[in-house]
Amino acid sequence: MSSTITYTVSGMSCGHCEKAISSELSALDGVTGVSADSAAGxxxxxxxxxxxxxxxxxxxxxxxxxxxxRSA
Structure with missing residues (x-):
């Protein structure tokens, strides 16, 4: 069963931030996709x-x- 959850992150302010977080999260076992939005945090x-x-x-x-x- 797949799962999709949105989390709130502090300190993310640019594309570099998005890439750094996406890279770390993508390395977790089972992760199939990561979408970071620095404007929304x-x-x-x-x-x-x-x-x-x-x-x-x-x-x-x-x-x-x-x-x-994390968002509901």
């Missing part, structure tokens, strides 16, 4: 199986940004 992650918020937060932290929350 969000990143949408599609995966084959649900990922934990901790996995997402760790990848975003590795890119140098902070997970603020």
């Amino acid at each position: 969000t990143v949408t992650v599609s995966s084959l199986a649900p990922l934990t918020d901790e996995q997402i937060a760790a990848a975003i932290d590795e890119a140098g940004y902070e997970l603020v929350g």
